[in-house]
Amino acid sequence: MGVADLGLPVDVPSTALFTDHYELTMLQAALKAGTADRRSVFEVFTRRLPEGRRYGVVAGTGRVLDALENFRFDEGVLEFLRERRVVDEETLRWLASYRFSGDVYGYPEGEVYFPGSPVLRVEGSFAECVLLETVILSILNHDSAIAAAASRMSSAAGGRPLIEMGARRTHELAAVAAARAAYIGGFASTSDLAAGFRYNIPTVGTSAHAFTLLHDTERDAFRAQVDSLGRGTTLLVDTYDVAEAVRTAVEIAGPELGAVRIDSGDLLLVAHRVRHQLDELGAKNTKIIVTSDLDEYAIASLAAAPVDGYGVGTRLVTGSGHPTCSMVYKLVARAETSDPEAPLVPVAKKSVGGKTSIGGRKWAARRLDEEGVAEAEVVGTGPVPDELSDRQLLVQLIKGGEVLAREPLDAARDRHAAAKAALPLSATQLSRGEPVIPTEYVKSGSGS
Amino acid sequence: MGVADLGLPVDVPSTALFTDHYELTMLQAALKAGTADRRSVFEVFTRRLPEGRRYGVVAGTGRVLDALENFRFDEGVLEFLRERRVVDEETLRWLASYRFSGDVYGYPEGEVYFPGSPVLRVEGSFAECVLLETVILSILNHDSAIAAAASRMSSAAGGRPLIEMGARRTHELAAVAAARAAYIGGFASTSDLAAGFRYNIPTVGTSAHAFTLLHDTERDAFRAQVDSLGRGTTLLVDTYDVAEAVRTAVEIAGPELGAVRIDSGDLLLVAHRVRHQLDELGAKNTKIIVTSDLDEYAIASLAAAPVDGYGVGTRLVTGSGHPTCSMVYKLVARAETSDPEAPLVPVAKKSVGGKTSIGGRKWAARRLDEEGVAEAEVVGTGPVPDELSDRQLLVQLIKGGEVLAREPLDAARDRHAAAKAALPLSATQLSRGEPVIPTEYVKSGSGS
Numbered sequence: 001m002g003v004a005d006l007g008l009p010v011d012v013p014s015t016a017l018f019t020d021h022y023e024l025t026m027l028q029a030a031l032k033a034g035t036a037d038r039r040s041v042f043e044v045f046t047r048r049l050p051e052g053r054r055y056g057v058v059a060g061t062g063r064v065l066d067a068l069e070n071f072r073f074d075e076g077v078l079e080f081l082r083e084r085r086v087v088d089e090e091t092l093r094w095l096a097s098y099r100f101s102g103d104v105y106g107y108p109e110g111e112v113y114f115p116g117s118p119v120l121r122v123e124g125s126f127a128e129c130v131l132l133e134t135v136i137l138s139i140l141n142h143d144s145a146i147a148a149a150a151s152r153m154s155s156a157a158g159g160r161p162l163i164e165m166g167a168r169r170t171h172e173l174a175a176v177a178a179a180r181a182a183y184i185g186g187f188a189s190t191s192d193l194a195a196g197f198r199y200n201i202p203t204v205g206t207s208a209h210a211f212t213l214l215h216d217t218e219r220d221a222f223r224a225q226v227d228s229l230g231r232g233t234t235l236l237v238d239t240y241d242v243a244e245a246v247r248t249a250v251e252i253a254g255p256e257l258g259a260v261r262i263d264s265g266d267l268l269l270v271a272h273r274v275r276h277q278l279d280e281l282g283a284k285n286t287k288i289i290v291t292s293d294l295d296e297y298a299i300a301s302l303a304a305a306p307v308d309g310y311g312v313g314t315r316l317v318t319g320s321g322h323p324t325c326s327m328v329y330k331l332v333a334r335a336e337t338s339d340p341e342a343p344l345v346p347v348a349k350k351s352v353g354g355k356t357s358i359g360g361r362k363w364a365a366r367r368l369d370e371e372g373v374a375e376a377e378v379v380g381t382g383p384v385p386d387e388l389s390d391r392q393l394l395v396q397l398i399k400g401g402e403v404l405a406r407e408p409l410d411a412a413r414d415r416h417a418a419a420k421a422a423l424p425l426s427a428t429q430l431s432r433g434e435p436v437i438p439t440e441y442v443k444s445g446s447g448s
Numbered sequence: 449m450g451v452a453d454l455g456l457p458v459d460v461p462s463t464a465l466f467t468d469h470y471e472l473t474m475l476q477a478a479l480k481a482g483t484a485d486r487r488s489v490f491e492v493f494t495r496r497l498p499e500g501r502r503y504g505v506v507a508g509t510g511r512v513l514d515a516l517e518n519f520r521f522d523e524g525v526l527e528f529l530r531e532r533r534v535v536d537e538e539t540l541r542w543l544a545s546y547r548f549s550g551d552v553y554g555y556p557e558g559e560v561y562f563p564g565s566p567v568l569r570v571e572g573s574f575a576e577c578v579l580l581e582t583v584i585l586s587i588l589n590h591d592s593a594i595a596a597a598a599s600r601m602s603s604a605a606g607g608r609p610l611i612e613m614g615a616r617r618t619h620e621l622a623a624v625a626a627a628r629a630a631y632i633g634g635f636a637s638t639s640d641l642a643a644g645f646r647y648n649i650p651t652v653g654t655s656a657h658a659f660t661l662l663h664d665t666e667r668d669a670f671r672a673q674v675d676s677l678g679r680g681t682t683l684l685v686d687t688y689d690v691a692e693a694v695r696t697a698v699e700i701a702g703p704e705l706g707a708v709r710i711d712s713g714d715l716l717l718v719a720h721r722v723r724h725q726l727d728e729l730g731a732k733n734t735k736i737i738v739t740s741d742l743d744e745y746a747i748a749s750l751a752a753a754p755v756d757g758y759g760v761g762t763r764l765v766t767g768s769g770h771p772t773c774s775m776v777y778k779l780v781a782r783a784e785t786s787d788p789e790a791p792l793v794p795v796a797k798k799s800v801g802g803k804t805s806i807g808g809r810k811w812a813a814r815r816l817d818e819e820g821v822a823e824a825e826v827v828g829t830g831p832v833p834d835e836l837s838d839r840q841l842l843v844q845l846i847k848g849g850e851v852l853a854r855e856p857l858d859a860a861r862d863r864h865a866a867a868k869a870a871l872p873l874s875a876t877q878l879s880r881g882e883p884v885i886p887t888e889y890v891k892s893g894s895g896s
Contacts, residue, residue, distance in 0.1 A: 017642035018620040020613065022653030024641070025677055029655070033672030035662055042658070067620070080645045088676075126662050133656075134640075137616035138623055165468065168585035169772045171622035172466040172515070175586055192582075193472070194465035197528045205470030207477070208581075210490070210779035213795040214483055214574050224481030228536075229473055240798045314772060323771040324617045324762060331658035347661040350688045 014074055015067040016098070018135040021086060027127050028091040036127035039335040041344065041361045044106075044120035044140060046113075050148070050322035052432025055423060057151050057416060058119050059181040060143030061109035065403045067135050068100050100128055104398035107364075108405070110147075110184050110416035111393065112423065114377040116439040118362045119327070121394065126334060133329040141327050142174060143181040145319035149296070150185025151420060152320065153312060155428035156300040161188035161309045163204055164195075165291065166317030178317045184412045191311075199409055206261070212239040222252045232258035234289055237274070238265065246274055250281040259287035259308065267292060268305050275306035295320050296430050333361050346381065358441065365391040366422075366437075374423050380442030462522055463515040464546070466583040469534060475575050476539040484575035487783040489792065489809045492554075492568035492588060494561075498596070498770035500880025503871060505599050505864060506567050507629040508591030509557035513851045515583050516548050548576055552846035555812075556853070558595075558632050558864035559841065560871065562825040564887040566810045567775065569842065574782060581777040589775050590622060591629040593767035597744070598633025599868060600768065601760060603876040604748040609636035609757045611652055612643075613739065614765030626765045632860045639759075647857055654709070660687040670700045680706035682737055685722070686713060694722055698729040707735035707756065715740060716753050723754035743768050744878055781809045794829065806889065813839040814870075814885075822871050828890030 030036035049056055073081075073095040081087055081095070102124020113119050120136065122129045153162055164182040167175035172194075179187075179195030189202040196203035207225055215221035222235055222245075231253045237245035237260045249257055260278070262270050267290045278286050290302065291311030299310050315321075330349075335342040346359030360381035365388035369375045378388055397405040420427065427436040478484035497504055521529075521543040529535055529543070550572020561567050568584065570577045601610055612630040615623035620642075627635075627643030637650040644651035655673055663669035670683055670693075679701045685693035685708045697705055708726070710718050715738045726734050738750065739759030747758055763769075778797075783790040794807030808829035813836035817823045826836055845853040868875065875884040 015620070017645050018615065018623070019641050020615055020639040020653055021641055021644075021651045022639065022655055025653060026655050026659045029659065029673045029676035030662060032676040033663070033668070035672065038662060040662070077645070081641075084644060084651065086641070086651065126658075130656075130658060133658075134616050135620055138618065138620040141617050142619040142622070167466065167468060168582050168777075169589050170586065171590040171619060171625055172463070172583055172586040173621040174590070174619035175466070177619055191468040191470065193467050193469055193529075193534070196469075196532060197465050197525070203469045203532065203534065205468050205473060207470055207474050208578075209797045210574075210578060210581075211474045211477065213779045213797065214478060214486060214488065214782055215481070216784075220481070224483065225477045228477035228480040238797075314774075318771045323766045326762075329616075331661045334662055336664075349657045349661065349686075 014072050014077060015070045015135050016073045016077055018067070018138060019131060020134045023131050023133055024081070024087045024091065026130055027094070028087045030126055031091055031094060034338065037125045037338040039340065039342065039344065040124065040126040040129050040331060041333040042122045042129050042133070042329050043118045043332045043362060044136065044327050044329050045116055045118050046326050046328070048115050048326065049435055050325070053148065053322070054427045054429065054433055054436040055420075056113040056325065057144055057147040057185060058107045058109055058111045058113050058140070059147035059184050059412070060139040060177070061106055061120070061397065062406065062409070062412065063139045063143065063177065063180075064120070064136055065397060065406060067139060068104070068132065068398065069403060071098070071100060071132065071135070073098050094127070098128070098131070099401060100124065100132065100398070101401040102128055102398070103396065103400065105394040106397050107393050108395050108412070108415060109407075110412035110414070110419065112416075112419045114435045114437060114439050116358070116379050116441070117377055118364050118379065118394065121361070137327055137329050139177075141325045143177055144325045144327070145323055146178045146181035146317060147185040147416070148322070149316055149320035150182040150187055151416065152296040152430060153299055153316065154186025155420070156296040156303075156430060157310055158303065160307065162186065163189050163191065163309060163311040164316055165191040165311045166313035167192040169314040170317040175317065180409065182316055183409060184416055186413070186417065201409070206234040207236050209236065209239050212236065218245055219248050219252070222249055226253045231256040234259040234261050236261045236263060238262050242270060242274065243277060246277050247281070250278065250283045250286070255281070255283040255286065257283055257286045259289050261289045261291060261311075263291050267298075268302060271302065271305040271307050300430055330357050332357070332359050364393045366393060367391060368422070372422065374437050376437050377439045378442060379439060382443075385442065462520050462525060463518045463583050464521050464525055466515070466586060467579060468582045471579050471581055472529070472535045472539065474578055475542070476535045478574055479539055479542060482786065485573045485786040487788065487790065487792065488572065488574040488577050488779055489781040490570045490577050490581070490777050491566045491780045491810060492584065492775050492777050493564055493566050494774050494776070496563050496774065497883055498773070501596065501770070502875045502877065502881055502884040503868075504561040504773065505592055505595040505633060506555045506557055506559045506561050506588070507595035507632050507860070508587040508625070509554055509568070509845065510854065510857070510860065511587045511591065511625065511628070512568070512584055513845060513854060515587060516552070516580065516846065517851060519546070519548060519580065519583065521546050542575070546576070546579070547849060548572065548580065548846070549849040550576055550846070551844065551848065553842040554845050555841050556843050556860070556863060557855075558860035558862070558867065560864075560867045562883045562885060562887050564806075564827050564889070565825055566812050566827065566842065569809070585775055585777050587625075589773045591625055592773045592775070593771055594626045594629035594765060595633040595864070596770070597764055597768035598630040598635055599864065600744040600878060601747055601764065602634025603868070604744040604751075604878060605758055606751065608755065610634065611637050611639065611757060611759040612764055613639040613759045614761035615640040617762040618765040623765065628857065630764055631857060632864055634861070634865065649857070654682040655684055657684065657687050660684065666693055667696050667700070670697055674701045679704040682707040682709050684709045684711065686710050690718060690722065691725060694725050695729070698726065698731045698734070703729070703731040703734065705731055705734045707737050709737045709739060711739050715746075716750060719750065719753040719755050748878055778805050780805070780807050812841045814841060815839060816870070820870065822885050824885050825887045826890060827887060830891070833890065
């Protein structure tokens with residue numbers, strides 16, 4: 001199933017131009033040199049987590065599968081490349097029939113990761129794999145950054161629902177992907193209609209200050225809203241005086257009022273006062289939703305406050321201080337010759353200035369202790385040690401160009417909750433620290 | 449001209465779902481209450497610049513115009529809203545014929561802004577204006593954040609060209625907008641082919657470490673690249689030993705070698721060594737391009753180094769620490785009744801927790817000193833003071849729903865360079881500070 005079939009509000013006829021210029025010039029040079037067909041293995045990994053973070057969250061995998069299926073060079077794209085002289089005619093002919101025919105393995109979406117985890121592995125000819133670098137990294141770096149922030153906020157919120165409402169703080173399509181990643185990370189809903197449309201995420205929302213200001217009085221505004229949206233609606237109570245607004249709200253909607261929203265001020269103090277007031281007015285079931293530049297720390301600080309839900313915007317869609325991950329896409333092995341049977345040679349850039357890589361096609365497994373708690377991310381080349389054979393993290397996502405592993409978004413969301421729950425308890429501490437489990441490297445052959 | 453006419457790689461049939469759920473529920477309630485038709489004025493502004501920044505850069509205006517032209521509720525979108533019961537049938541009927549018919553004024557793209565600057569003003573019925581909040585803010589908050597970072601980097605680079613290469617570090621479509629914003633901010637080119645296709649920005653790129661690793665030796669890789677791309681190409685010289693790579697590069701390409709790229713290590717030191725070596729080898733015109741987690745500070749630190757160009761990725765597309773602006777879209781005035789002739793009433797949320805707004809439809813002008821240097825951003829309601837009448841910042845962008853002010857991207861880029869040049873010199877200091885000119889408010893009527 002392609003992207004178009006899912007009813008994307010923004011149709012993606014091709015993802016082939018979400019590509020850096022140099023991918024195509026490398027292709028041209030390799031075609032001419034006769035090296036383009038060498039079987040190659042590229043891996044996506046990070047050298048480090050964002051500073052102080054305890055774990056990362058793989059998100060975007062499903063979008064990568066969509067992007068790879070739609071990675072085609074149609075006439076318009078080829079004409080652009082020809083006019084701009086990006087590549088020569090031989091390369092354009094090669095691109096015209098491009099279709100990824102290789103294999104992709106990866107951590108399933110929602111899984112956690114650590115420095116060095118090979119979260120995605122792409123195998124095929126150099127030519128067909130090298131072109132995919134940019135779009136794969138764009139998706140994984142963005143979506144994983146948002147999911148990691150969402151996961152921390154979800155821990156901070158305990159069982160209280162989180163609403164994603166950051167669309168206005170990020171690019172309009174990044175917002176859709178952010179809502180998706182937030183859902184994987186544990187958010188319950190989004191304000192973004194495009195995300196509801198594209199990914200079937202529950203959407204919510206009632207009114208803004210503008211609605212109150214449009215009317216002659218706050219009372220008129222509340223009455224208009226309740227008349228139209230029902231008593232179960234959420235009334236925004238901080239346009240003028242909060243206490244007066246709460247009184248008016250319950251007068252108009254009665255104790256069946258669904259919720260009130262507080263969007264400014266000292267939320268801890270105001271939430272307590274509003275709860276007290278609502279209870280006194282008999283609106284004991286009316287909920288309190290808070291929104292106002294929340295992040296995981298602000299959410300945690302409201303743990304003891306009578307708050308029933310959190311709306312989070314800016315800090316979510318900007319990854320709470322880490323708007324991108326540092327995932328890279330590196331050639332780790334390639335065949336000695338263009339012969340399909342030629343053996344693979346591990347390759348790696350020499351360490352200069354700290355940009356180290358480890359060559360070779362890798363497996364990864366998460367070792368658990370006796371209690372079933374994760375104790376190490378084990379990454380290696382060569383055979384997988386027997387004791388880790390049932391703890392392997394990579395699954396096949398694409399086989400011979402065909403997507404194998406499409407799944408509902410809820411599967412990724414559930415997987416993330418389970419993966420996080422299997423980490424040591426300190427994983428969900430908000431304070432800065434080291435990755436919650438170490439990454440151990442096993443050298444080729446030593447484990448079998 | 450619509451977006452589709454420009455050959456967008458990702459076709460945007462409609463932007464109507466880049467909208468928060470509550471915009472539609474507010475619409476429904478206002479339609480029922482009979483207040484939806486009240487003439488309204490919404491303004492986009494920020495209460496503050498990102499911490500330490502001296503000025504902001506308006507970017508995204510052109511994209512806003514595209515988005516507003518394509519803001520339509522087609523059958524698929526309406527069906528989604530019906531199925532999900534976002535709004536009632538009356539509202540769906542209203543949406544089916546939606547077409548923005550109002551007026552939009554704004555700072556022209558590339559202009560600088562300060563706290564309180566009314567960078568965009570949207571006028572029409574409450575109903576038609578309120579729906580546009582989310583998509584307008586998404587675009588302006590994202591694009592302006594990137595342009596501001598680009599502008600600082602451009603100052604730091606002096607006259608040396610900057611290449612935008614951050615596509616892999618942000619959402620694949622945010623990347624296209626980021627390349628556009630970077631170009632406005634002063635960048636010369638981008639690695640992102642989609643940005644070249646969509647916005648005609650020059651694209652550049654030659655090769656990555658993978659290309660060297662694909663080949664049996666670095667020499668083979670360089671020869672393959674030069675054979676295919678010519679002697680004017682840029683060879684990446686830090687896969688193994690830089691000095692050896694430079695020697696090999698000049699051996700193969702001769703002194704006509706276009707450039708070498710250094711992507712790791714102590715760039716200041718390495719650039720000096722490489723320049724010395726290139727000169728000794730007779731490659732006096734071979735340029736040195738550096739790339740490696742650069743930001744405006746790293747660029748500035750290389751001012752005295754023999755560097756000919758900078759490639760900037762992560763820190764550009766994440767706004768160099770400030771990935772979003774804090775622009776808001778606020779109702780500042782609305783008619784007393786639905787009568788089209790009814791007078792406008794200024795409105796504003798009461799200050800709670802610092803979220804202050806100033807009611808009323810505003811003008812803005814930049815006051816210059818005797819030398820022609822900006823000395824204040826003057827914002828007011830009511831008549832414009834005579835002495836500022838020729839310094840007004842807002843221009844009409846849309847009239848009666850028709851876009852008036854479409855322009856080539858170079859116009860915005862040139863405007864930004866001119867606007868930055870007219871600021872006090874301290875605007876381009878990289879160190880943290882206050883906005884480089886203060887914002888002064890002139891009360892209604894006092895200036896005429």
